Structure formats: C-alpha cells, structure tokens
Amino acid sequence: MSADSFGPVFRLIVGLGNPGREYRDTRHNVGFMIVERLVESTKGEFRSEKSWHADVARCGEVIVCKPQTFMNRSGQAVRAISQFFKITPEQILIVADDMALPLGKMRFRPGGSSGGQKGLQSIIENLGTPEVPRLRIGIGAAAPGDAVGHVLGKFSPDEKIPLAEGLDRAASAIDCAQTRGLQAAMNAYN
Numbered sequence: 001m002s003a004d005s006f007g008p009v010f011r012l013i014v015g016l017g018n019p020g021r022e023y024r025d026t027r028h029n030v031g032f033m034i035v036e037r038l039v040e041s042t043k044g045e046f047r048s049e050k051s052w053h054a055d056v057a058r059c060g061e062v063i064v065c066k067p068q069t070f071m072n073r074s075g076q077a078v079r080a081i082s083q084f085f086k087i088t089p090e091q092i093l094i095v096a097d098d099m100a101l102p103l104g105k106m107r108f109r110p111g112g113s114s115g116g117q118k119g120l121q122s123i124i125e126n127l128g129t130p131e132v133p134r135l136r137i138g139i140g141a142a143a144p145g146d147a148v149g150h151v152l153g154k155f156s157p158d159e160k161i162p163l164a165e166g167l168d169r170a171a172s173a174i175d176c177a178q179t180r181g182l183q184a185a186m187n188a189y190n
Helices: 027-041 071-085 118-127 147-151 157-180 182-189
Strands: 012-015 047-049 054-059 062-067 092-098 106-109 134-138
Touching: 012 027, 012 071, 027 054, 027 062, 027 092, 027 134, 027 147, 027 157, 054 071, 062 071, 071 092, 071 118, 092 118, 092 157, 106 157, 106 182, 134 157, 157 182
Parallel strands: 012 062, 012 092, 092 134
Antiparallel strands: 047 054, 054 062, 106 134
C-alpha cells in the first residue's frame, strides 16, 4: 500500500527560523522560507496563534508551523501544537538549516542528534526524543569562529540562484515524503 492510502505521512511540518523582519532573509531562516513556499503553493495563509507561540497554516490535513519563539526555543511551539492535536514525534517533519552541508544540498533523516542546530536541539528536549524526522538544508560552512555571524547573515547575490533552486527542490522533496514516504524521499533526494 502506498503512504497516501492513509493520508499524508507527516501531520505537522515545522520550518525553523527566527521571527522578525531583521532575520527574514538570513541563512538561519531557510526553514521558514521552505514552509512559506509550501503554504503559498496551496494558496494557504499563515495566521498567528499566540497560545502556541507560532504562525500556523493548514495545507489540507497537514498543519504547517513557523515557531515565533527564537530558534533556541522552537521546541516550545512544537510541543504545544503536537500535544493539542495529539501528533506523535514520528508524524512531525522539522525543516532546518545546516552549516555542514553545501548551499542548497539536503538530507532527510528519520531521527538522530541535533548536530549542534539549536532549534532542533530544543525540539528534541521538548519532545523527549531524538527520533523526530528532519530535512536539513545546506547553508554552507562558516568561516572558523564565525558560526553566529554566518547563520544570521544574509545570502550574497552569488548565492541567490543556488538558494532558489535548493528551496524548490526541498519543497518537491517534502511532497515526495508526504506521498511516497520518508524512505522513498531519502532515496530520491539524499
């Protein structure tokens, strides 16, 4: 049977980033950029849900979320939404930036460590398990000693085209995971 016989694989898709206009086009907000594309493609709209500390949209049966806490507290919003809707960790897909991957490259994983990504670490701590599926999107490596400046920096003009291609590919990868399952998406996109 195909994954779509039972509905989408993931009931909650969370894009990680920092709220506020000053962070809008930074590397750390790649997760926000991807989920915004998903919602736009379904003509959906985010709305602020203050009780969950998140902007939330519905895409059919799927809840799409942008935590409005700062990155290192993302788990608070994910825990609140998942508890309210009774969503298990394996039904959640986290979309996050990754400095260990070249710009635009991606990696699906069914779980594991945070790899130093503070938003992912917060989610692992708040859900009580590292077994939360994630899609990591490469933002390129930082210069030695400049991790904070790198993730909070904006993309250069030379990076705009590979970034756009990576965002489009990530949206397609999520669609594949939703309809064909995580393993099929890992095989096709990792």
